Amino acid sequence: MSLIKIIEILAILISAFSGFIEARSKKMDVVGVFTVAFITAFGGGTLRDILLDKRPLFWVTHQEYAILIFLLALVAAPVIRTLRKIASERLIVIADALGLGLFSIAGVSEALIAGMPLFIASMMGVITGIFGGILRDVICNEIPMVLRDGRPYAICSFAGCWMYLLMQKAGVPPDFALWSSALAICGLRLATWVKGIRLD
């Protein structure tokens, strides 16, 4: 299996996992757990594709991901317990940062292909990276965490999306631009997390 495929699956699973946890903390049943996990994992990319009018959606052409989340939702309670045991907070933050980088750069690159102007393309990258979590919080009746916790999360995505756009403009090879920007987002996120940096 290629590296990108592994990271992709990891990013989707981490998103779904954060949906599992929030749904359980709201005492949702198995239907709620699946719905919230699914929306967290695919909400950002789906919103981007609807705004760009792009079809078919990612999870429609790759129904194996939907089925995987479905099967995990059926065993959510023991899955959460096990994952909590083997996954330290550090591991979760690292995987989540990788997911943020990958989702964001996938989003900005899709938007460029669709002919979006630069600022809009950068917004599409951030939307892909953070809107799954926003929709998760809206459906769980919470003010979205990413909009109020004052930690640099969307900002890291935004910075990395611009890095990608500028590298594209400068004629950097596409693959290198993509991977280095995704890693930059991941690194930036981890650095601000380690340092405990907060915005106003």
Added chain:
Amino acid sequence: MSLIKIIEILAILISAFSGFIEARSKKMDVVGVFTVAFITAFGGGTLRDILLDKRPLFWVTHQEYAILIFLLALVAAPVIRTLRKIASERLIVIADALGLGLFSIAGVSEALIAGMPLFIASMMGVITGIFGGILRDVICNEIPMVLRDGRPYAICSFAGCWMYLLMQKAGVPPDFALWSSALAICGLRLATWVKGIRLD
């Protein structure tokens, strides 16, 4: 008027009615009552059509339903009183179960026509059946009932959608597959309601 038309109108009215009740319980005005009733009745099908990129939307080609809900919203308070008098809880549950069956099977069959893979098609059926209620609860600032009450509702829809998909695969005549699956959802929902079955 054909039987399917009558059930369709009944399903839409029942959905709208549950929107009326929730909007009034939140002390909304006439604008809120109409908006919430409309979203409850058409939200599920509209979300499905946006995901499938299908237009025109059902309520656009059948504006008579929108007008009907508009007129009912103008007289919501007395309408709710009267309906509560003539409609026992049993009648409401039966009509709602009929609506769930009809909406779900309409959703899964639309998704098949649009070429969706099987699992995604079953999800589209469930989305059509339950997302009107989810959007109603989100706009009324509640955690969606269907995601947390632990009663088999989405599950009945899901089971019936697969019954339809398998009958289609097996070459059962389309009309028979459609009606028997819709009735199966309705029957399953009523059986679990009578027995008081709960999920975890």
Added chain:
Amino acid sequence: MSLIKIIEILAILISAFSGFIEARSKKMDVVGVFTVAFITAFGGGTLRDILLDKRPLFWVTHQEYAILIFLLALVAAPVIRTLRKIASERLIVIADALGLGLFSIAGVSEALIAGMPLFIASMMGVITGIFGGILRDVICNEIPMVLRDGRPYAICSFAGCWMYLLMQKAGVPPDFALWSSALAICGLRLATWVKGIRLD
């Protein structure tokens, strides 16, 4: 700069401004302030375009508005303080009423061009006028103000949209129909505000 351009920018800024205020009152950070302001300003028109399946979206072809809101969000705290000093409540209500009129008539006229039937076209006008505020309140975890405060707001939009539709049918010159209806919505809104009229 043409008059319509000035009003358009004013309407967008006023919507964004109401988003700024609500986001700050929820203690959101700069990401939240931008997101909520953007959704308030463009949410109604975006929802209409998704329902009509029209692309590119307004803010995609006019990215200068997105950039403007972005820059204002960076300085939201002092901006809000300054605007509150120079903008009396009266001025805000007048600008908001102008925005409601302009957004609504833009919406109904887009819907007519897209071939919508009359009642649906009037709904699209109202959606364009009020859904930005509804989405703002949903994301801020509040029951939408416009659905429950009992003040004629959506109703003014609805009445003006029908005035526009009837003038179109009657063969009134398009420009005159557009401007007089937009002004009628604005006037109606201001009149009901001055008189303190409330619905049930």
